[in-house]
Amino acid sequence: MAWAGDSGGQASGSSELDAVALVRAVETQYQGERSHGKMRMHIKTRSWNRMLELEMWSEGREKLLTRILAPVKERGTCTLKVDDDIWNYISRIDRLIKIPSSLMGDSWMGSHLTNDDLVKENKVDKLYQLAITERVGKDVTITGKPLPDAAVVWGKIVYKIDTASLTPLLVEYYDEEDVKVRSMVFSEFKQIEQRWLPMIARIVPEDKPGEFTEMQYLEIDFSVELPRDLFSIKSLRNR
8 A cells, every 4th residue: 555744755866865764755655745546446355356446535644535436336435544543434325434443454445455554554654663774776675673662563564665766666564473474566657746656556465376456546636625624524425
């Protein structure tokens, strides 16, 4: 998912690379101070093959709003994230649901992402101890282990990052027993407003052969002006 304000990291020409800055750069690459974009999400499971079109807005690292554009029967369904809180608004029944902590591990939109991913993915640099464990040319591997008091799902996260473009190539997620649970693979790199972005991210669960969630960014704008009350519960019904 990579959907996760500021972008940091040192260029590949530097003799000293900062693991924290590199991870922060790739985890926040779709945001900036403000952003607005559209995405197509393809979800394939054993039970269904689903296509969604989404519109997204973000402000910094803490605020995110998504709205379903298609299919028509789900149009207007929204997810709002502010800090560590998430609300879902289901437009067809006009119902607002605040996600409790007990359901943070549940699937988001039926995908291979969870509610917890939305909250935690852009805070990896604050929750994990990060170290460069391999470097081959401009590509580095960074391994993250949870900080002692961090309330996280993953026992280890491994990044492969292109330091020349500050883009992720691969992210692997492991459980507490060091077993790989899922991978996120990035492709279709494009330069947008002086930054390189992977326009496609595919999540593949290790224990469910043939299943995936693929997110394709159709457009993204980092110079947009956003309404002051956009990231509020009131705004959900007005989307």
